[in-house]
Each structure stands twice: as C-alpha cells, then as structure tokens.
Amino acid sequence: MLQGKVLVAQGGGPTAVINQSLVGVVLEGRKHRNVNLVYGALHGVRGIVDEDFVDLTQETTHNLEMVGDTPSSALGSTRDKPDLKYCQEIFKVLKAHDIRYFFYIGGNDSSDTVRIVAEEARKADHPIRVVHIPKTIDNDVVLNDHTPGFPSAARFVVQAVLGANLDNRSLPGVYIGVVMGRHAGFLTAAAALGKKFPDDGPHMIYLPERTFRVESFLSDVKNAMDRYGRCVVAVSEGIHDESGQPVVTRLAKEIERDAHGNVQLSGTGALAELLTDAVKTKLGISRVRGDTFGYLQRSFIGCVSDVDQREAREVGEKAVQYAMYGDSNGSVTIERTGYYSVDYKLVPLESVAGKTRTMPDEFIAPNGTDVTDAFRLYLRPLLGKGLPDAFRLRPNRVAKILKA
Amino acid sequence: MLQGKVLVAQGGGPTAVINQSLVGVVLEGRKHRNVNLVYGALHGVRGIVDEDFVDLTQETTHNLEMVGDTPSSALGSTRDKPDLKYCQEIFKVLKAHDIRYFFYIGGNDSSDTVRIVAEEARKADHPIRVVHIPKTIDNDVVLNDHTPGFPSAARFVVQAVLGANLDNRSLPGVYIGVVMGRHAGFLTAAAALGKKFPDDGPHMIYLPERTFRVESFLSDVKNAMDRYGRCVVAVSEGIHDESGQPVVTRLAKEIERDAHGNVQLSGTGALAELLTDAVKTKLGISRVRGDTFGYLQRSFIGCVSDVDQREAREVGEKAVQYAMYGDSNGSVTIERTGYYSVDYKLVPLESVAGKTRTMPDEFIAPNGTDVTDAFRLYLRPLLGKGLPDAFRLRPNRVAKILKA
Structure with missing residues (x-):
C-alpha cells in the first residue's frame, strides 16, 4: 500500500x-x-x-x-x-x-x-x-x-406523480409533469410506478429513447380524455423529433405560427408551458396544468x-x-x-468514460408510451422501504331520486 | 337530534x-x-x-x-x-x-x-x-x-427550499422558487423555516402582502450575490406592483420591450421564467434557475x-x-x-364566509423580504415531527502549497 x-x-x-x-x-x-x-x-x-x-x-x-x-x-x-x-x-x-x-x-x-x-x-x-x-x-x-x-430521484418522481394523479382525479383535466433526463428516460419511466388502480395515471410516458410526434401526443391525450375523463402525462425534458431536434425548440415554432408572436424559450418551465399550450389550443381542453419537477427531484430533503x-x-x-x-x-x-x-x-x-446508457428496448412498451413489467420488476426494489400508497373509497353508489 | x-x-x-x-x-x-x-x-x-x-x-x-x-x-x-x-x-x-x-x-x-x-x-x-x-x-x-x-403544504415548501438551498450551495447561482398563494403569503413565508445556518437561503422572501418592485428585487439579488456568492429566493405567485397588477403581467411587458417579442403568459411556470429572465438580462448572471413548486406542494404523497x-x-x-x-x-x-x-x-x-385572511404585519420583517421570529414561533409546531435536518462539513481548511 x-x-x-x-x-x-x-x-x-x-x-x-x-x-x-x-x-x-x-x-x-x-x-x-x-x-x-x-x-x-x-x-x-x-x-x-x-x-x-x-x-x-x-x-x-x-x-x-x-x-x-x-x-x-x-x-x-x-x-x-x-x-x-x-x-x-x-x-x-x-x-x-x-x-x-x-x-x-x-x-x-x-x-x-x-x-x-x-x-x-x-x-x-x-x-x-x-x-x-x-x-x-x-x-x-x-x-x-x-x-x-437514481433510486431516490425515482422515488421522488413516483411520489410526485402518485400525488398528481390523485389531484387530477379530484379535479379532472390534463396534467403534464416534466421530468429530468436529457438522453436517458429512466427517471421519467419511474413515473409508471406511481400507477396503482387500472385507470390511474400516468396514462402516457414520453421518453427520449423514442421519437416524439406532437400529433401522436395530442391524439393520445384525446384518447385518454375520452376514456378516463382526465389525463396524466409524464414527459422527459429530453424528448425530440425524428431529426433529433428537441421538442422544446420545435414546438415553440409551431405555437409561434399559431399565435403570430414569439415564445420565450429560456428557463426551465418552457417545455411544460408549450405542451399545455398545445393541448389547450389544438384540443380545446380548458383545464390543462403543467409542472416541471425541476431541481426538487434531485435535491428535495426527506424523500x-x-x-x-x-x-x-x-x-x-x-x-x-x-x-x-x-x-x-x-x-x-x-x-x-x-x-x-x-x-x-x-x-x-x-x-465507463464518456459513454451514455439509455433505456433498453425491453423496458419500453411496444406503443412507446408505457413501460414493461420488466422495468417495473427492475425499479421496484430500488425505491426502498415505506413507499407511500394511495387508497380510494369503494363506489357504493346511491340510487338517484330526483333524476332517477 | x-x-x-x-x-x-x-x-x-x-x-x-x-x-x-x-x-x-x-x-x-x-x-x-x-x-x-x-x-x-x-x-x-x-x-x-x-x-x-x-x-x-x-x-x-x-x-x-x-x-x-x-x-x-x-x-x-x-x-x-x-x-x-x-x-x-x-x-x-x-x-x-x-x-x-x-x-x-x-x-x-x-x-x-x-x-x-x-x-x-x-x-x-x-x-x-x-x-x-x-x-x-x-x-x-x-x-x-x-x-x-396549510401545515402539510408548508412542510413541503420547507423541505423543498431546504433541499434547493443545499443544491444552490453546491453549484452556486441564483435560485427562485415560486410558491402558491394568490393573496395570502403564509405558504411562501414558510420557506423561511428551511433556513438553518446564517448564510443559508432563502435569502429573500416576496409576499403578496407587500408591493413587489422589480428594481428592489434585482438589487436584493445583487446584494445577496455579493455577500454569499449565491442567492435563494422564495416568491409568492400572487406578488403584484403598487397598482395591484400581478407582476407576472407587468414583468412580461418589460421583457417584451427588451426582446421586441411577445411572451406567452398562460400556464403555471410563467412567473419563474420571467423573474429568472430578468435576473439574467439585467444583472448578467449566467446560472439562474427557477422552479415553480406547482401542484406538488398540495398533492405530493409522503410529506x-x-x-x-x-x-x-x-x-x-x-x-x-x-x-x-x-x-x-x-x-x-x-x-x-x-x-x-x-x-x-x-x-x-x-x-367566515367570503372573507380572506392575510399575513399580519407582526409576521413580516420590516424590510419586507423576511419573516419575524413571531412567525417562526407560529409555524414551527405546525410542521410536526421528524422534519428533516441538513448538516454541513466543518471548514478545517488545509494550507495551500503551490498557491501559498
């Protein structure tokens, strides 16, 4: 020695x-x-x-x-x-x-x-x-x-999306959560572990490992709204179009054309803004909210x-x-x-030096907007003990009298 | 009965x-x-x-x-x-x-x-x-x-700001966290309980109970940067100018004049974007980050x-x-x-009906950008048990050799 x-x-x-x-x-x-x-x-x-x-x-x-x-x-x-x-x-x-x-x-x-x-x-x-x-x-x-x-940041994303889904269920609309990860979608994919009941969000997950198409995104949102009356989405900050151009840049131009103005791109909330704007203007849905998890996902204390x-x-x-x-x-x-x-x-x-690992195909569902059970199996033990759980009231519906 | x-x-x-x-x-x-x-x-x-x-x-x-x-x-x-x-x-x-x-x-x-x-x-x-x-x-x-x-949302804000301060201390710059509360500043003020050591952030807190002046804000940020080499700010989404106009609207126009373009205002991250842009352009500071705590502060599970x-x-x-x-x-x-x-x-x-309570003067420091000990005394017991705490290494500095 x-x-x-x-x-x-x-x-x-x-x-x-x-x-x-x-x-x-x-x-x-x-x-x-x-x-x-x-x-x-x-x-x-x-x-x-x-x-x-x-x-x-x-x-x-x-x-x-x-x-x-x-x-x-x-x-x-x-x-x-x-x-x-x-x-x-x-x-x-x-x-x-x-x-x-x-x-x-x-x-x-x-x-x-x-x-x-x-x-x-x-x-x-x-x-x-x-x-x-x-x-x-x-x-x-x-x-x-x-x-x-990664496991602790993933846990934050799970707890954030789990809560956001409950909030969205209470006051229905479209909710878009933007997650860190420029090239690798692992952290965004973690949002899937926030899903418990079959109709829970996130209903779609958009990863940098797959090409993002605004038209598909809007049609996915519409389908979820038709099916669940609400929609929760997790999006990686690194999503890009077929040419590799970041969506945050491309979408800005489209919105610009619609509104005949300029969109301020600098800063961290831009992608959430642009996606919520796209849903509002193209789908005519009024209650659309976007959160950028930002620095909280890596620095929040107590998670x-x-x-x-x-x-x-x-x-x-x-x-x-x-x-x-x-x-x-x-x-x-x-x-x-x-x-x-x-x-x-x-x-x-x-x-190891200078190399970047991304999500393997076996972790991404064929439709490109969900994860596989292989990923759930991979991630769950990493999240650790005492992960909070969400419960619902059972729907014992009462017969209507006036509107029977 | x-x-x-x-x-x-x-x-x-x-x-x-x-x-x-x-x-x-x-x-x-x-x-x-x-x-x-x-x-x-x-x-x-x-x-x-x-x-x-x-x-x-x-x-x-x-x-x-x-x-x-x-x-x-x-x-x-x-x-x-x-x-x-x-x-x-x-x-x-x-x-x-x-x-x-x-x-x-x-x-x-x-x-x-x-x-x-x-x-x-x-x-x-x-x-x-x-x-x-x-x-x-x-x-x-x-x-x-x-x-x-309120106490649980306040706890989220405390834990978020406490963590953001640690992050900002590690990679210095300006950090702006936007907190919910259109008329009452209690939740934004809670950020003060995230401060432990004397040089910890939040270094300033901006409440809807006080008039927000962009010039004072920029000069406060500059002072904090000069003093600490970094700056953590908590801002209420409801801050307004002397005429009662929300800052998010007013600042947008100023930025617009600078950039000769339009600023998209709809959506939740707008205020953080505008404030970080103001700091970047007016103070010339490069590392400026803004997080809008958004729905997480009321729906995050496990806090x-x-x-x-x-x-x-x-x-x-x-x-x-x-x-x-x-x-x-x-x-x-x-x-x-x-x-x-x-x-x-x-x-x-x-x-109770239709009335709105705001922060009493005794909870707001005379400079308008901090809380008083009365507020700390008021809030601390509400936050409950097991609040996470932050620790630092002690500065046992080593003598330089090459640059001695």
Missing part, C-alpha cells in the same frame, strides 16, 4: 445520496494506517486546481453520519469538464500535497478525468491510485445495473430510498477497499445478483 | 389531509343512532345537484383509515361556486334524500354555500343542521389560528405533518359532534391554546 494522503471530491449535479459515498470514502479511508490524512476538495476538480482543501480527518464521525444523510454535495460541486491541460494541473496539485489516493464521485465524464490524471501520474513516475465512484440521477452510466442517486443510501455508502467504502487492497485503478460498478441483492465490481476507467 | 341521513362533500383545491376531515365526519357520523346512513357527494356541490352519492356507511373502517392517510379529495372536488339558484338546487336534493346533516369541507367560499342552503331549508321548514369544515393550503380562512392543509393530520381528523369529528349536540349551524375553527395545543370552536357561518 502507498503511504500518503487520500483526496475525495464530488462533481456534476448533486443527488440525494452523494454524501453517503463521500462519507463511505472518508470513514473507510481514515481506518488505514498508510493514510496520513483524508482531504476533501471543495467544488470538485475546480477545488483541486485551486488547492481548496478541507481536512476531513478532523471531522467528527457523528457529523459525517449526519452529512451522509443530507442531500446535495457537501463538498460543493462543479460543472467544469477538465481537458488534458486541466488534468495536468490537477496532477501537479496532487503531487504537491502528496496525495496517493484520489476518489472522484461523479457521472461518466468524471471517470475520464481520473483516467487522464492517472496517466499523468504514470508519466511523472508518481505512484497514485485513482477510483471513480458513480453517481447520477439519470441512471446513464454504462456497466451499472443502476447508479446511486430518499434506503436502498439507495446503503448502496451509495457502500460504493464509497468499496472504492477505498479496491484502492487499498487491489492493484488497479477503475470505476466501481453496481451489479445486480438477485431479487434483490447487489455486489460491487471494479471495472477499467476506459470502459 | 334529527333523525335522517348525513351528507359530506369536499370542495375546492385538494390538500394532503382533506381526507382526514372526511374520515372524521364519516366515523363519527356512523356512531350516532339517529343517523340512518352517511352519504358522500362526488365532486362537491356539483355531485349534490347531480345526485352523485356514494354510501359511506358501507365502507370498511380500515379502508376509511387508509383513505384518511391519502392526499387529495377522495370524493372528488369541484371549482363550482354556487349562487342562490344553485344552492336552491342543492337544498331540493338534500330534502329528497332526507339529509338532515350536511358537512362541507372547503375554503371560505364553501361556508357561504352551506349558509345559503341552511337559509333555504329554513324557508321550506325542513329542519337541517349544516357545518362548514375548513381546509386550504393558503391558510386564508379568518378566525382560525391556521387551516388544515405530511402529523399535527395537520390529527387536526384535520378532529375538525371533521368535532363538526359532527357540534351538529349532534349543539343547537346551531356554523364553521369549525382551530384556536391555539398553548405552545403547542389547540381547541376547536363553532363560529357563525357569516363570520
């Missing part, structure tokens, strides 16, 4: 459990005698380049546990995507501070960063062990059954999957164990071994 | 605990020997006029308890606001079905509906007892310390205050007890008797 310091950092969008991975690294890292100190870099790779370090060896175990239960990146994050020169800067700092173990918690881009840093270390003959720890609510890291952060917490903690802990007892750099992955059990593996950084 | 049937209905926007009040009425109503049957009207007053009744005497107690824990109106709701003729129709149906007790769970308009129905019954010499049961997430019913439904649940149940139960053992119609109110304890009173329907 190398004698020196451990450095851990968090990159990209926060999740509800990304601090569990951080705490997993710190607690395991502090156990090893060859580890002098455990540092954390503030705001990801940016904090490394700027030498903005905190000494996590001086943090209490109890507070670490509390931080582990707190959503969002406790060390701060960054959107910086380092190029070669940036990675060389990172390496210089690691060398100057005698860092011998570097753990980067992030999405698929982050694994490439640690790969290049390791390359620079090799060239400079500075022995270092680097491990990438996966996180992302999009669930788009390859070679993983799923990625820490977390215990399975996700546990696994996020373990990938952090396993990363340190692989670094200490193993002989190679890599990315920790989650492998499903049973229903429901998992194990963790270390895979080469190159096999 | 009158011998006959009990009828219960739910009106207006659903809440997370409105079914607790329903179950309170049904369970208490079924106990009394003078009650032949307990009916529920589907979709509020609309269901009464249409004779759309279900027999709740034939519902299992266990399922009623499960329904009580489920958000949104289990009987369905309506936006109908009955006029005199509508109320006369209601009365005809009540009479035809031998309804002797009518309980209407709703906002301040609903109390006026039951008042007129009682008036018609009196004219027709048909003895009936009517009681209004309060609910609203806006907390705007007069003579109540607070209204069932409920146990205090709210208990009180919503009790106002339903008390309504029946007042109807059975008392000698007058009325509206059940919640009175605070200690810290924290409440009692329930029956007040005349006229004293």
Whole structure:
C-alpha cells in the first residue's frame, strides 16, 4: 500500500445520496494506517486546481453520519469538464500535497478525468491510485445495473406523480409533469410506478429513447380524455423529433405560427408551458396544468430510498477497499445478483468514460408510451422501504331520486 | 337530534389531509343512532345537484383509515361556486334524500354555500343542521389560528427550499422558487423555516402582502450575490406592483420591450421564467434557475405533518359532534391554546364566509423580504415531527502549497 494522503471530491449535479459515498470514502479511508490524512476538495476538480482543501480527518464521525444523510454535495460541486491541460494541473496539485489516493464521485465524464490524471501520474513516475465512484440521477452510466442517486430521484418522481394523479382525479383535466433526463428516460419511466388502480395515471410516458410526434401526443391525450375523463402525462425534458431536434425548440415554432408572436424559450418551465399550450389550443381542453419537477427531484430533503443510501455508502467504502487492497485503478460498478441483492465490481476507467446508457428496448412498451413489467420488476426494489400508497373509497353508489 | 341521513362533500383545491376531515365526519357520523346512513357527494356541490352519492356507511373502517392517510379529495372536488339558484338546487336534493346533516369541507367560499342552503331549508321548514369544515393550503380562512392543509403544504415548501438551498450551495447561482398563494403569503413565508445556518437561503422572501418592485428585487439579488456568492429566493405567485397588477403581467411587458417579442403568459411556470429572465438580462448572471413548486406542494404523497393530520381528523369529528349536540349551524375553527395545543370552536357561518385572511404585519420583517421570529414561533409546531435536518462539513481548511 502507498503511504500518503487520500483526496475525495464530488462533481456534476448533486443527488440525494452523494454524501453517503463521500462519507463511505472518508470513514473507510481514515481506518488505514498508510493514510496520513483524508482531504476533501471543495467544488470538485475546480477545488483541486485551486488547492481548496478541507481536512476531513478532523471531522467528527457523528457529523459525517449526519452529512451522509443530507442531500446535495457537501463538498460543493462543479460543472467544469477538465481537458488534458486541466488534468495536468490537477496532477501537479496532487503531487504537491502528496496525495496517493484520489476518489472522484461523479457521472461518466468524471471517470475520464481520473483516467487522464492517472496517466499523468504514470508519466511523472508518481505512484497514485485513482477510483471513480458513480453517481447520477439519470441512471446513464454504462456497466451499472443502476447508479446511486437514481433510486431516490425515482422515488421522488413516483411520489410526485402518485400525488398528481390523485389531484387530477379530484379535479379532472390534463396534467403534464416534466421530468429530468436529457438522453436517458429512466427517471421519467419511474413515473409508471406511481400507477396503482387500472385507470390511474400516468396514462402516457414520453421518453427520449423514442421519437416524439406532437400529433401522436395530442391524439393520445384525446384518447385518454375520452376514456378516463382526465389525463396524466409524464414527459422527459429530453424528448425530440425524428431529426433529433428537441421538442422544446420545435414546438415553440409551431405555437409561434399559431399565435403570430414569439415564445420565450429560456428557463426551465418552457417545455411544460408549450405542451399545455398545445393541448389547450389544438384540443380545446380548458383545464390543462403543467409542472416541471425541476431541481426538487434531485435535491428535495426527506424523500430518499434506503436502498439507495446503503448502496451509495457502500460504493464509497468499496472504492477505498479496491484502492487499498487491489492493484488497479477503475470505476466501481453496481451489479445486480438477485431479487434483490447487489455486489460491487471494479471495472477499467476506459470502459465507463464518456459513454451514455439509455433505456433498453425491453423496458419500453411496444406503443412507446408505457413501460414493461420488466422495468417495473427492475425499479421496484430500488425505491426502498415505506413507499407511500394511495387508497380510494369503494363506489357504493346511491340510487338517484330526483333524476332517477 | 334529527333523525335522517348525513351528507359530506369536499370542495375546492385538494390538500394532503382533506381526507382526514372526511374520515372524521364519516366515523363519527356512523356512531350516532339517529343517523340512518352517511352519504358522500362526488365532486362537491356539483355531485349534490347531480345526485352523485356514494354510501359511506358501507365502507370498511380500515379502508376509511387508509383513505384518511391519502392526499387529495377522495370524493372528488369541484371549482363550482354556487349562487342562490344553485344552492336552491342543492337544498331540493338534500330534502329528497332526507339529509338532515350536511358537512362541507372547503375554503371560505364553501361556508357561504352551506349558509345559503341552511337559509333555504329554513324557508321550506325542513329542519337541517349544516357545518362548514375548513381546509386550504393558503391558510386564508379568518378566525382560525391556521387551516388544515396549510401545515402539510408548508412542510413541503420547507423541505423543498431546504433541499434547493443545499443544491444552490453546491453549484452556486441564483435560485427562485415560486410558491402558491394568490393573496395570502403564509405558504411562501414558510420557506423561511428551511433556513438553518446564517448564510443559508432563502435569502429573500416576496409576499403578496407587500408591493413587489422589480428594481428592489434585482438589487436584493445583487446584494445577496455579493455577500454569499449565491442567492435563494422564495416568491409568492400572487406578488403584484403598487397598482395591484400581478407582476407576472407587468414583468412580461418589460421583457417584451427588451426582446421586441411577445411572451406567452398562460400556464403555471410563467412567473419563474420571467423573474429568472430578468435576473439574467439585467444583472448578467449566467446560472439562474427557477422552479415553480406547482401542484406538488398540495398533492405530493409522503410529506405530511402529523399535527395537520390529527387536526384535520378532529375538525371533521368535532363538526359532527357540534351538529349532534349543539343547537346551531356554523364553521369549525382551530384556536391555539398553548405552545403547542389547540381547541376547536363553532363560529357563525357569516363570520367566515367570503372573507380572506392575510399575513399580519407582526409576521413580516420590516424590510419586507423576511419573516419575524413571531412567525417562526407560529409555524414551527405546525410542521410536526421528524422534519428533516441538513448538516454541513466543518471548514478545517488545509494550507495551500503551490498557491501559498
């Protein structure tokens, strides 16, 4: 084992459990005698380049546990995507501070960063062990059954859509919920688990893995309204037309033509606005509501999957164990071994870096607007314990007297 | 006591605990020997006029308890606001079905509906007892310390803002959360309880009780950015300018003038879009995000205050007890008797009907963009048990080497 310091950092969008991975690294890292100190870099790779370090060896175990239960990146994050020169800067700092173990918690881009840093270390003959720890609510890291952060975000989407369906049932109309996920539809698809009774919404789900056609969408909404007298829809922010153009851009132009004006596109609520406008104007339905789940789906406190917490903690802990007892750099992955059990593996950084996983066809229903039972089977255990359930009154109808 | 049937209905926007009040009425109503049957009207007053009744005497107690824990109106709701003729129709149906007790769970308009129905019954010499049961997430019913439904919606807002603040701290910028409440700012003000550490957001709160000035808003945002390097804002959807014009309308025109185009106003995300656009264009800040909490704040399942649940149940139960053992119609109110304890009173329907309560001055800080400790003291017990808490790493900074 190398004698020196451990450095851990968090990159990209926060999740509800990304601090569990951080705490997993710190607690395991502090156990090893060859580890002098455990540092954390503030705001990801940016904090490394700027030498903005905190000494996590001086943090209490109890507070670490509390931080582990707190959503969002406790060390701060960054959107910086380092190029070669940036990675060389990172390496210089690691060398100057005698860092011998570097753990980067992030999405698929982050694994490439640690790969290049390791390359620079090799060239400079500075022995270092680097491990990438996966996180992302999009669930788009390859070679993983799923990625820490996704189950809790999925749970939020399930609880949101379950409640929105109840609201829509009470005051019928069209409800459109826009869910995060630019290329992978996993999080939007999770909305399907909010459905309990046969006539419950979501009645349609639109994923970035399938081409979105405004005409089909409007006809689907009309069919649901005819059938149920109401309609609940989950839409991925990343839906696009046959040419790959995002719907948010294309639909804006159509609405523009109708209204002879311009539509403001910037900002996060645009897609929901445009889709509700389309339903109102083209179908003449008056009660149409759109919610963009926005940042709540990744940051809301108090909606977390215990399975996700546990696994996020373990990938952090396993990363340190692989670094200490193993002989190679890599990315920790989650492998499903049973229903429901998992194990963790270390895979080469190159096999994960820069790749994007999307929903496999077997998870998407042939009509393209629903999920399959295979997906339900896949997702349900990830949502964890104590998922709220919705109940209805039984329809013991009373005979009419005046209008009999 | 009158011998006959009990009828219960739910009106207006659903809440997370409105079914607790329903179950309170049904369970208490079924106990009394003078009650032949307990009916529920589907979709509020609309269901009464249409004779759309279900027999709740034939519902299992266990399922009623499960329904009580489920958000949104289990009987369905309506936006109908009955006029005199509508109320006369209601009365005809009540009479035809031998309804002797009518309980209407709703906002301040609903109390006026039951008042007129009682008036018609009196004219027709048909003895009936009517009681209004309060609910609203806006907390705007007069003579109540607070209204069932508000505490759970407030809890959602607290948890949302608490999480959004953590997200914003991790990836700094400007975050604007738009909260429901057209005239009363209680729900927006609740965001203040999401603040823990001194530099936490929300850094500003904008209420409909105060005039909103775009220039002050922009200067407040700039000050917060200068001071904290980031800024979290909670805004009520009902903010307006000095003339009472909603900001969503006014700001749209300003942006329009800047962009020489039209802004689509319809739909729910408009205010967030407009405010984020204003910050981007006028202050030149690039990372500006806006979330409209939308329907999630009243329908999200799994975010409920146990205090709210208990009180919503009790106002339903008390309504029946007042109807059975008392000698007058009325509206059940919640009175605070200690810290924290409440009692329930029956007040005349006229004293509640059609009136709107707003935030008292003592709850709003002199600068107009924060709440007072009096408000914190008021709100905290309502949020209930097990409110999630956020923790931070302690800043044990490491000395720089390369940039020392």
